Amino acid sequence: MPAVSDAEDTAVRAKQIPEAAVARLAVYLRILSGLAEQGTTAVSSEELSAAAGVNSAKLRKDLSYLGSYGTRGVGYEVQVLVSQIERILGLTRQHRVAVAGIGNLGHALANYGGFPGRGFPVEALFDLDPDLIGVPVGGLPVSHMDDIPRVCSEREISVGIIATPPTAAQSVCDRLVAGGVQCILNFAPVVLQVPAHVEVRKVDLAVELQILSFHVARRADSAAGAGGGTPENQGNAGLPGTGRPADNGSGGRNGAGTDGGLGMVVR
Amino acid sequence: MPAVSDAEDTAVRAKQIPEAAVARLAVYLRILSGLAEQGTTAVSSEELSAAAGVNSAKLRKDLSYLGSYGTRGVGYEVQVLVSQIERILGLTRQHRVAVAGIGNLGHALANYGGFPGRGFPVEALFDLDPDLIGVPVGGLPVSHMDDIPRVCSEREISVGIIATPPTAAQSVCDRLVAGGVQCILNFAPVVLQVPAHVEVRKVDLAVELQILSFHVARRADSAAGAGGGTPENQGNAGLPGTGRPADNGSGGRNGAGTDGGLGMVVR
DNA sequence: AGGTGTGAAGCCATTCACAGCG
DNA sequence: CGCTGTGAATGGCTTCACACCT
Numbered sequence: 001m002p003a004v005s006d007a008e009d010t011a012v013r014a015k016q017i018p019e020a021a022v023a024r025l026a027v028y029l030r031i032l033s034g035l036a037e038q039g040t041t042a043v044s045s046e047e048l049s050a051a052a053g054v055n056s057a058k059l060r061k062d063l064s065y066l067g068s069y070g071t072r073g074v075g076y077e078v079q080v081l082v083s084q085i086e087r088i089l090g091l092t093r094q095h096r097v098a099v100a101g102i103g104n105l106g107h108a109l110a111n112y113g114g115f116p117g118r119g120f121p122v123e124a125l126f127d128l129d130p131d132l133i134g135v136p137v138g139g140l141p142v143s144h145m146d147d148i149p150r151v152c153s154e155r156e157i158s159v160g161i162i163a164t165p166p167t168a169a170q171s172v173c174d175r176l177v178a179g180g181v182q183c184i185l186n187f188a189p190v191v192l193q194v195p196a197h198v199e200v201r202k203v204d205l206a207v208e209l210q211i212l213s214f215h216v217a218r219r220a221d222s223a224a225g226a227g228g229g230t231p232e233n234q235g236n237a238g239l240p241g242t243g244r245p246a247d248n249g250s251g252g253r254n255g256a257g258t259d260g261g262l263g264m265v266v267r
Numbered sequence: 268m269p270a271v272s273d274a275e276d277t278a279v280r281a282k283q284i285p286e287a288a289v290a291r292l293a294v295y296l297r298i299l300s301g302l303a304e305q306g307t308t309a310v311s312s313e314e315l316s317a318a319a320g321v322n323s324a325k326l327r328k329d330l331s332y333l334g335s336y337g338t339r340g341v342g343y344e345v346q347v348l349v350s351q352i353e354r355i356l357g358l359t360r361q362h363r364v365a366v367a368g369i370g371n372l373g374h375a376l377a378n379y380g381g382f383p384g385r386g387f388p389v390e391a392l393f394d395l396d397p398d399l400i401g402v403p404v405g406g407l408p409v410s411h412m413d414d415i416p417r418v419c420s421e422r423e424i425s426v427g428i429i430a431t432p433p434t435a436a437q438s439v440c441d442r443l444v445a446g447g448v449q450c451i452l453n454f455a456p457v458v459l460q461v462p463a464h465v466e467v468r469k470v471d472l473a474v475e476l477q478i479l480s481f482h483v484a485r486r487a488d489s490a491a492g493a494g495g496g497t498p499e500n501q502g503n504a505g506l507p508g509t510g511r512p513a514d515n516g517s518g519g520r521n522g523a524g525t526d527g528g529l530g531m532v533v534r
Numbered sequence: 535a536g537g538t539g540t541g542a543a544g545c546c547a548t549t550c551a552c553a554g555c556g
Numbered sequence: 557c558g559c560t561g562t563g564a565a566t567g568g569c570t571t572c573a574c575a576c577c578t
Contacts (some may be wrong), residue, residue, distance in 0.1 A: 017476075018569060025478040030456055044537065053458040056537095057571060072538045074575040089477050090484025099478075104378050108371035119461060120476050147553055155423075159326040159479060181481035182486075187474075189297055199482040201475050208468050209364075209387050210293040210356050211286075212450035215466040217357025285547060311559070323559095331561055339555045339560045466554060538577080549566070556559095 017088070019067045026064050027052050029085045036078050044075035091119050098124035098157045098181070100140045101164030102132055102142055105187060109161060111138040123155045128168070145172060159183050166190045209258025279302060284355070286334045291329050294319050296352045303345050313341035329378070332481070336505045358386050365391035365424040367439045368431030369399055369409055376428060378405040390422045412439060419446025426450050 017025075031051045049059035063070065066084040072077045086092060097120050099109045111127050122178075125142045127133070132142045145152050145168075148157060152160070162169050162177035162184060169188035176184060183199040186192055192200055284292075287371060294528070298318045302310060316326035331352040337343045364387050366376045377392050390410045399409045410418050412435075420425070427443035429436050429451060436455035443451060450466040453459055454476075459467050480527065 014436055018479075021571065022478055022481050023474055025412060026474040027458075027471075029477070030473065044400075046537085051458065055572090058569095060538065061570080062539080068539065070538050074578070075537070082558080086488060088481065088484075091477065091478040092483070092486075093480075095476070095483070103370070104375035108375050119480070122461055158483065159476065182483050185475055191318065197486070199479055203472075204294075204474060205470075207290055207293040207298065208452055208470060209426065210296070210358065211364070212286075212452065212466055212468060213357040213360075213362055213386070214289050214355065216425065216449050217355075217360070219464070220357075223405050253535045262520070264327065287547065312558085322549080324551090326548095327560065328548080328562080335561070337560050340558045341556075342559070536574105536578090540573100540575085542572085542574105544569105544571075546569080549575090550564085552562090553563105554559105554561080556557105 013221065014207075019113075022052065022089070023064045023086050024052065024058075025089060028059070029082065029089070032082050032085070036082060041078055042075050042257050043081075045070075095120050095159050096155060097121065097159045097161060098126065098152055098155075098176070099161045099163060100126040100145065100148065100176065101162060101168070101188075102127040102137055103163060105120075106161075106163040107137060108138065109163060115186075124151050124157055126151075126172075136198070138215070145175065148172070148175035149179040152176060152181055159182055159185065161185045161187070162192075164229040166224045175218045198211055218265060281458070288329045290327075291321065291355070293356060295329070296349065296356070299345050299349050299352070303349060308345055309497060310341050310345060310348075312337075315421045316345070349499075352434075362387050362426050363390040363422060363424045364388065364426045364428060365415075365419055365422075365443070366391065366430060366434070367393040367415065367443065368455075369394040369404055369410065370397075370430060370432075373428075374404060374429040376430060377407065387426065391418050391424055393418075400517060401446065401528055405515050412442065413482055415439065415442035416446040419448055426452065428452045428454070430454045445460070 004133040022147050027212045028048060031044075032050065033133045045056040049056040052059065060070075063076070063081070065082075066088055069080050069084055073265070099106050099122060102110060104223070106125070106127070109123060112122060119225070122140065125137055125140050126145050126148055127142050128145050133146055134141050136142075151157075157176075157179065158177075158181060160173075160183070162172055162176075164172050166188045169190045170187065170192060173184060173186070173192045173194065177194060177198055181198070184192065184201070186200055187204075189204050192202075196198055279295075295315060298315065299310075312323040312327045312330070314321040319326065330343070330348070333348075333355055336347050336351055348365065366373050366389060369377060369392055373392070373394070389405070389407065392404055392407050393412050393415055393529050394409050398410050401408050403409075418424075420460045422493075425448060427440075427446075427450070428449040429439055429443075431439050433455045436453065437459060440451060440453070440461065441511060441526045444461060444465055448465070451459065451461070451468070453467055453469045454471075456471050459469075461467055
């Protein structure tokens with residue numbers, strides 16, 4: 001492997017990591033952090049993949065995007081993997097977060113008072129409701145939506161979370177972008193329009209439920225079509241660690257609102 | 268197209284619809300419902316795809332999984348598409364929902380008091396906290412986690428939502444399964460083990476944020492690597508409808524907890 | 535031996551481009 | 557003539573299987 005600068009190296013590699021692999025790396029990171037906490041210093045691809053609910057080949061491929069940090073015949077050092085994944089995911093920098101829409105969900109997010117162990121501190125809250133402005137939620141006073149651009153820019157917010165009703169979402173999004181926010185996590189059931197340099201991810205609860213509904217319906221229908229009852233593997237309910245690990249499909253989505261809605265609309 | 272029974276037809280088709288397309292169909296459904304409400308009776312693939320943030324070829328392909336319900340040279344009837352998508356997604360049946368873990372997020376979900384316009388009524392709430400048992404949240408009294416199997420079975424719950432801390436998630440999951448729940452939406456940052464007949468989807472906020480972080484880091488790194496500033500399309504912040512529609516990557520995930528955590532762990 | 539790292543093969547999803555039909 | 561519906565081409569992710577290293 002040729003010698004390249006570390007920053008350059010990260011940049012080049014990062015470009016080639018499949019989106020799907022990035023999502024899994026985040027999962028591995030959580031598991032590895034847990035292992036590190038309980039004092040484990042080494043893992044094999046087999047162990048780690050089992051914990052993450054993927055097969056070991058996929059895990060090894062995913063880790064190979066980081067570089068070659070394993071020892072053949074042995075496995076991986078937990079600490080090394082943690083550092084490397086953090087590096088690739090950009091978790092060495094701070095990402096200051098703003099939450100817009102302090103309704104049910106917004107409250108839940110804000111009460112967090114600073115996100116994970118490290119990396120995503122909540123630094124601003126926004127709402128329209130006059131009764132809420134200035135009131136501290138999770139230790140942070142709520143500002144008015146009109147001040148989004150100024151406050152975000154002042155506090156160097158880089159991540160915006162939209163938890164407003166769908167009707168307000170685009171306007172809030174525009175103000176976040178004006179405030180210099182680089183990425184947005186959108187809980188409102190709306191397709192946001194953003195300039196090319198802004199990254200958006202959507203979480204849509206309604207869609208998640210409907211996908212589940214689809215799978216139930218499919219099973220029921222095919223059972224009916226085949227003419228039989230449901231000859232399904234029924235066993236082992238209540239026995240942890242016995243079933244198959246649940247892999248989740250693609251596309252994540254969800255809806256939320258300041259005024260008590262999670263923004264779900266079906267018909 | 269040959270004549271087959273409607274149930275059989277649904278079953279056969281449903282088997283072949285790609286998971287990714289199912290997620291998008293749910294999005295189209297929301298948009299179509301909005302159009303129907305405001306009195307629109309017809310749409311072209313171009314219009315609908317623009318609203319959904321996908322290209323028209325993909326939209327047509329997706330709709331083709333339902334059957335041929337468009338009129339060439341004209342477009343689609345809104346009502347027809349709504350009915351067909353609802354049929355495929357299994358939204359003609361009721362899916363009774365239970366929420367386990369009445370913390371910040373659980374509260375938000377429960378306060379909903381019955382999910383969308385129709386289809387996913389919340390019929391049971393569970394928690395461990397003795398102070399919470401029997402207290403109505405969103406009009407529904409909280410039951411004890413120990414009663415999950417009995418209550419779920421009595422009330423014919425088919426969808427379970429797990430909003431507990433990660434440590435409790437698997438045990439809650441097992442009880443939900445024992446109570447006959449067919450699908451689970453998991454907000455806890457844990458890989459659940461379930462029998463084959465149970466469908467799980469995971470929503471993980473920590474992972475979503477980390478994916479966003481990755482993209483920011485990638486941009487920053489490649490800018491640094493290229494030696495230049497950021498020659499990015501900066502324009503049009505604050506101008507609705509001007510930017511590109513945001514498409515979201517794969518894999519959805521998130522974490523939540525009874526006791527105020529959304530279960531995020533980084534390091 | 536034993537487990538990692540990875541080309542190659544296979545599979546699924548998206549995109550293209552145009553035939554077909556109203 | 558215009559827009560739908562769809563085979564065929566493309567591209568990306570996953571799986572396989574084994575060479576390679578410790």
